[in-house]
Amino acid sequence: MLSESDKATYEWQLDVPGFGESGQARLRQSTALVSRIGGLGGPVAFSLAAAGIGKLILAHAGDLRPDDLNRQILMRHEDLGKPRVESARKTLQSFNPDIEVEIVPENFSEENASRLVDKADIVFDCAPLFEERLLMNRECVRRRIPLIDCAMFSLEGRVIPIVPGQTPCLACLYPEIPPHWKRRFPVIGAVSALVAQIGALEGIKLLAGMDGVCLNQMIYIDASTMRTRKIDIVRRDDCAVCRGV
Numbered sequence: 666m667l668s669e670s671d672k673a674t675y676e677w678q679l680d681v682p683g684f685g686e687s688g689q690a691r692l693r694q695s696t697a698l699v700s701r702i703g704g705l706g707g708p709v710a711f712s713l714a715a716a717g718i719g720k721l722i723l724a725h726a727g728d729l730r731p732d733d734l735n736r737q738i739l740m741r742h743e744d745l746g747k748p749r750v751e752s753a754r755k756t757l758q759s760f761n762p763d764i765e766v767e768i769v770p771e772n773f774s775e776e777n778a779s780r781l782v783d784k785a786d787i788v789f790d791c792a793p794l795f796e797e798r799l800l801m802n803r804e805c806v807r808r809r810i811p812l813i814d815c816a817m818f819s820l821e822g823r824v825i826p827i828v829p830g831q832t833p834c835l836a837c838l839y840p841e842i843p844p845h846w847k848r849r850f851p852v853i854g855a856v857s858a859l860v861a862q863i864g865a866l867e868g869i870k871l872l873a874g875m876d877g878v879c880l881n882q883m884i885y886i887d888a889s890t891m892r893t894r895k896i897d898i899v900r901r902d903d904c905a906v907c908r909g910v
């Protein structure tokens with residue numbers, strides 16, 4: 666059941682077909698882990714907060730730097746040199762004080778993978794490195810937790826909703842870490858935010874029990890021409906991660 670306050674706050678989205686009060690209540694009871702809150706994860710967290718997610722767990726190590734500010738919309742100039750997750754929590758809680766925000770000043774790793782995923786109903790993978798993305802994929806498949814994998818490079822983006830047992834996993838597409846992938850890549854904040862919103866919406870649809878989630882598909886966005894495509898993807902019989910799940 667929704668409170669009167671919830672009904673007042675989320676009134677406009679309660680009218681969305683297939684969402685309604687039941688979708689809002691499901692969202693309110695959900696916890697989402699957002700791994701990295703940079704150009705992708707920041708806008709994901711912002712939209713989940715706006716939509717009324719129950720709890721966000723934000724995982725990202727390090728302090729805010731000047732070169733983060735072209736895309737990290739949860740951050741402010743006044744927070745330069747301070748932990749990114751603290752700045753993000755402050756922004757999100759002033760925006761929506763009804764949600765719970767837990768911060769973890771760590772990047773996803775072998776050491777914290779189990780602890781972080783354990784608390785989540787869904788994971789948004791917004792990390793730039795394949796090592797982290799594949800580790801998150803492995804942990805989510807092992808625990809049967811849905812994963813929304815968001816990635817971008819320059820003017821291109823990809824979103825892959827992964828539901829263990831139903832869809833291919835990230836390791837079906839990338840059995841090995843692609844060679845020559847670098848930590849630093851070109852990015853305009855509007856592109857990472859665009860890709861992030863598609864990921865956030867797929868996650869909201871999944872959590873709210875809505876139809877139309879792009880399962881068994883990769884959503885590909887080419888922002889240089891504004892062309893969007895859905896590309897069918899299939900499970901690999903020999904996938905070391907999701908075989909037998």
Ligand SMILES: [Zn+2]
Nearest residue numbers: 834837904907
């Ligand atoms: Zn797989």
